Amino acid sequence: MLLQVEKLCKNFGGLKAVQNIDFSIDSGEIVAIIGPNGSGKTTFFNVISGILPVSSGGIFFRGQDVTSWKAHDMAKVGLTRTFQNIRLFPELSVRDNLIIGRYSKNSSGALDGIFHSKRLRLEEQSNEQVVNEILEFTGLASMRNVLATNLPYGAQRRLEIARALASEPSLLLLDEPAAGMNPKEVDQLLALIRALKQRGLTILLIEHQMRLVMGIAERMVVFDHGEKIAEGEPAVIRCDPKVIEAYIGTEVNECVGN
Amino acid sequence: MAKPALQFAQNLAHKPATAIILIAVLLGFTFIDSLDLTEEYIFGAYAKHILFISLIYSVVTLSLNFVTGYVGQTSLGHAAFFGLGGYVSALTTSLLHLPYGVAFILSGLVAALVGLPLGAPALRIKGPFLVVVTYGCGEVFKFIAINLDITGGPAGLPGLISPTLGIAFSDIGVTGKEAFIVAALILALVLAFIMYRLEDSRVGHAFAAIRQDEIAAASMGINPAYYKLMAFVFGAFFAGLAGSLFAHYMSFISPDMLSSNESIMMLTMVVIGGARSIPGAFLGAFLLTITPEFLRFVKDVFGLSYDPWLVLFGLLLVVMMRVKPQGLLGAETVFRR
Numbered sequence: 001m002l003l004q005v006e007k008l009c010k011n012f013g014g015l016k017a018v019q020n021i022d023f024s025i026d027s028g029e030i031v032a033i034i035g036p037n038g039s040g041k042t043t044f045f046n047v048i049s050g051i052l053p054v055s056s057g058g059i060f061f062r063g064q065d066v067t068s069w070k071a072h073d074m075a076k077v078g079l080t081r082t083f084q085n086i087r088l089f090p091e092l093s094v095r096d097n098l099i100i101g102r103y104s105k106n107s108s109g110a111l112d113g114i115f116h117s118k119r120l121r122l123e124e125q126s127n128e129q130v131v132n133e134i135l136e137f138t139g140l141a142s143m144r145n146v147l148a149t150n151l152p153y154g155a156q157r158r159l160e161i162a163r164a165l166a167s168e169p170s171l172l173l174l175d176e177p178a179a180g181m182n183p184k185e186v187d188q189l190l191a192l193i194r195a196l197k198q199r200g201l202t203i204l205l206i207e208h209q210m211r212l213v214m215g216i217a218e219r220m221v222v223f224d225h226g227e228k229i230a231e232g233e234p235a236v237i238r239c240d241p242k243v244i245e246a247y248i249g250t251e252v253n254e255c256v257g258n
Numbered sequence: 259m260a261k262p263a264l265q266f267a268q269n270l271a272h273k274p275a276t277a278i279i280l281i282a283v284l285l286g287f288t289f290i291d292s293l294d295l296t297e298e299y300i301f302g303a304y305a306k307h308i309l310f311i312s313l314i315y316s317v318v319t320l321s322l323n324f325v326t327g328y329v330g331q332t333s334l335g336h337a338a339f340f341g342l343g344g345y346v347s348a349l350t351t352s353l354l355h356l357p358y359g360v361a362f363i364l365s366g367l368v369a370a371l372v373g374l375p376l377g378a379p380a381l382r383i384k385g386p387f388l389v390v391v392t393y394g395c396g397e398v399f400k401f402i403a404i405n406l407d408i409t410g411g412p413a414g415l416p417g418l419i420s421p422t423l424g425i426a427f428s429d430i431g432v433t434g435k436e437a438f439i440v441a442a443l444i445l446a447l448v449l450a451f452i453m454y455r456l457e458d459s460r461v462g463h464a465f466a467a468i469r470q471d472e473i474a475a476a477s478m479g480i481n482p483a484y485y486k487l488m489a490f491v492f493g494a495f496f497a498g499l500a501g502s503l504f505a506h507y508m509s510f511i512s513p514d515m516l517s518s519n520e521s522i523m524m525l526t527m528v529v530i531g532g533a534r535s536i537p538g539a540f541l542g543a544f545l546l547t548i549t550p551e552f553l554r555f556v557k558d559v560f561g562l563s564y565d566p567w568l569v570l571f572g573l574l575l576v577v578m579m580r581v582k583p584q585g586l587l588g589a590e591t592v593f594r595r
Contacts, residue, residue, distance in 0.1 A: 051473060075479035087474035089467055100467045104479030106460050110488070113459020114452050120459060167478060 001063070002027045002171055002202055003048065003079070008057035010040075010047050017043040019226045020057070025171070030193070030203045032213045032234075035223030036247050041206045042084055044223070045175050049081045050074040061171075076104045078170035082160040082177060084206070090149035094140055094159055097148050098131040101166025105130075131166060138162040138192060154185035161192065172196070174205035178212050190215055210248075214238070222247060306439060308551055313442035314504050315543035319527040320449045320536065321496035324489040326525065327534035328462070330469035331380050331486065332389050335396030336497055336524045338376075339369040341516035343498030344505030345403065348415045351506075353408075358421045362502050369498025370491045377490030381483045393518060400516040414512030418505055438507040445503065449496050450536050457534075465489065530578055532585025541586055 003025050010018040018040045025031050033041050046052040048059055050071040059067045061077055080101075089097050106127070112120040135141040138158050143151060148159060157177060164172055177193075178186050186209060193216050196203060207213045213220065213234065220237045222230040224246040230237055237243055322336045346368045347361035356364075379391050403409045410416075420435055456462045467475035468482045476482055505511040514520075523546065531542025550567040557565055582588070 049477060051476070070481075071473070071476035072479050072481040075477055081477055083474070083477075087471050087477075089470040089474065091470055092466065096463075096466075100463055100475070100478055100480075103460065103464060103467070108460045110456060110459070110461045113456045113461050116455060116459075123460070163478070 001025075002061070003204075004060040004063075005048060006058045006060070008044070008047060008059065009055045010043050010052060011055045016226050018047060021228050023221060023228070025202060025204055027170070027202050028197075028200055029219065030197055030205070030217055031219045031221060032217035033204070033206045033221045033223060034208070034210075034213060034237075034247060039223040040226035041223050042175055043226075045081060045173055045206065048074075049079060049173060075167060078168070079173065080164040080167045080169035080171075081173035082157075082164055082175055084175040084179060086156050086160055088148040088156060088159060088163070091147060093145050093147055094151070094162075095131060095135070095144045097159060097163050098134060098166040099127055101163040102127045102130065104167050130168075134162050134165050137195070138165070139188070154181055154188070157181065157185075157189070158192065165196075169201070171202045171204065174203060174207075176206050176208060178207060178209045186212055306436070308548060310435075310439045310442055310507060312544045312547040313439065313446050314500050314507075315524070315527060315547055316446045316540045317442065317449055317500040317503075318497055318524050319531065319539040319543045320446065320453060321493045321500065322524050322528050323453065323534060323536075323539055324493035324496075325380075326528050328465035328469065329486050329489045331384070331489075332525070333380075333392040333493075334389050334518065334521045334525060335376075335392035335394075335399075336493070337516050337518070337520035338396040338399040339373060339494040339497035340501040340504070340520065340524075341399060341403065341511075341513070342372060342494075343369045343501030344511045344515050345409055345415075345501075346498070347502035348418050348505050348511045349408065351419050352415065352417070358419060358506065361506075362499065365502035366495045366499040369501070370495035373491045373494025374487060376494075377487045380490060381486055393521070396516065396518055396521050400513050400518075403513040403516055409513075410511075412513060414510060414514075416510045418509045418511065420506050420509050435507055438503055442500075442503055442507075445496075445499060446540070450540075453536055461485070461488070526575070529585055530574070532588035535585065535587040538585055538587035 001024050003023075005021055005023040008018060008021040008023075009016070021044060033044070035041050043052065047054055050066075050069050050073060054067050057067070058065065059069075061074070061079060064077075066074065066077070089100060092100070102123075106123045108117065108120040108123055111117070132141075135144055138161065140155065140159060140162055143155060148156065151159060157179075161172075161174065161177065174193075178189055181189065190212055193203065193205075197216070205213075205217075217234055220230075220232065220234050221228055222237060222240075222243045229246060230240045230243050232240070238248070318336065318340055321339075322333065325331050325333045325336070343365035347358070347365040350356050350361035350364050351358055376392075376395055380388055383391060403414075404412050421437065456465075464475070464480045464485050467478065467480055468485055472482050501515065505515070527542035527546050528539065529542075530546065531540070532538030549570070550565075553565070553567040553570065556562070578585075
């Protein structure tokens with residue numbers, strides 16, 4: 001089991017944003033979390049990626065207890081994420097954003113920098129190689145030197161994924177990667193995620209666009225009011241009455257015919 | 259007029275050879291005039307004094323750039339480290355009778371050590387709150403210096419040693435203190451070099467990431483607390499060294515060195531020169547040291563009843579904020595390698 005979450009709770013004062021979530025994801029899986037707005041999906045991401053502290057419960061990464069770890073520790077063991085409201089380094093170029101993505105794979109410090117040590121130079125060489133490869137892979141190579149803030153919206157979303165890839169994660173968390181994208185950009189994103197799956201990457205994503213989710217997820221988890229109300233294969237989830245009531249809407253009849 | 263000056267400074271920044279020649283001319287001027295004790299000597303001594311002060315403030319401005327420039331945290335208490343360095347080396351030489359070299363290193367180390375806990379609030383608060391906290395810390399230092407016997411109280415400590423290192427030409431006034439000009443210049447250049455190298459290392463990249471988006475930086479594996487403290491400690495260390503040089507050059511130290519006016523001036527130098535810009539730090543320091551001196555002449559010549567500098571200073575700040583908020587040589591962040 002790559003990531004295991006046990007009875008996870010997150011409270012903000014009296015508000016129970018995430019309640020008693022049991023969840024796990026295995027290497028190579030693509031799992032989607034869906035649910036209405038305010039159902040605790042992003043809070044769940046923030047807690048497992050170490051940005052928010054846990055209220056109660058436990059998080060285990062490759063069997064190791066990481067419950068109290070901070071975001072930067074999680075990134076070092078291979079859990080990298082993107083954000084719902086894009087968080088790039090706006091004043092840095094596309095390439096430099098990826099260089100920062102390489103941070104957790106490098107180890108040189110202040111003295112290496114001042115003396116331009118061999119370690120730093122070796123790291124720079126390998127970074128350059130990895131960054132170029134990821135730029136090609138994500139279709140950002142032609143925008144290499146453009147400042148992140150000047151990129152079109154869809155490219156900013158892709159750059160966030162590219163930056164996460166630069167850290168060579170073992171588990172990639174995508175928080176609404178298709179939010180605000182036009183249909184063409186969604187298709188590109190779908191192709192990108194499929195390609196990542198081919199490479200054996202484990203992906204956990206939050207997504208609202210059912211077209212995207214149904215196209216790639218092997219398993220779905222449904223949140224409502226901070227609780228997990230359903231879990232299973234997309235085809236089964238789509239016909240679950242609880243899910244339909246909470247999220248998809250009661251008007252859907254297509255399941256009856258199947 | 260501002261544009262050619264700007265281009266000149268930018269050229270200087272990109273052409274090390276030009277910079278070296280300029281430095282050589284400055285130093286030549288510093289030494290040659292000392293040989294001749296004629297009327298010009300008075301001006302020479304005065305110019306050298308201004309040169310030294312400008313260089314010291316260049317070091318201080320560069321050091322404040324770690325905190326304000328690199329991790330983007332506004333500190334209004336930087337004079338605390340500058341003064342602390344001065345007091346540490348003053349006491350090391352006058353009470354412990356240790357050689358100046360030891361006092362110099364010690365001043366930086368103690369300032370860095372004190373910077374560590376003082377940097378801690380900077381981990382939790384930002385913006386105007388941090389400004390108030392750092393301002394408060396600076397004031398606390400000042401009142402400690404005023405109220406302790408060991409620091410000489412409000413009168414400070416006079417008669418500090420000023421080693422000549424054998425490059426003084428006479429013992430009259432600052433002509434005996436060329437060693438300090440050279441030391442300040444070397445310190446400024448070493449610090450500029452360190453910053454130039456750091457900017458484009460993994461550490462500099464981490465600084466840039468934290469400055470632009472702390473949460474995104476943390477999700478990339480960067481520990482913001484670690485780097486903010488590192489910036490504070492580096493800044494304090496070099497400010498302490500500069501304070502030591504300053505105190506012993508003056509052979510006198512008083513709590514004025516710790517005043518909030520000093521801190522505000524240091525921050526203004528960073529802002530006017532351009533945060534994160536190394537030539538900008540020099541430009542800010544020289545500009546804000548030389549201009550008030552020049553305007554003193556203007557005041558005398560025109561017989562003004564007020565100091566035109568204060569009027570101009572206010573105006574300069576307003577115009578800068580309106581026209582060029584990133585500073586005269588405001589730097590863009592582009593990783594060189």
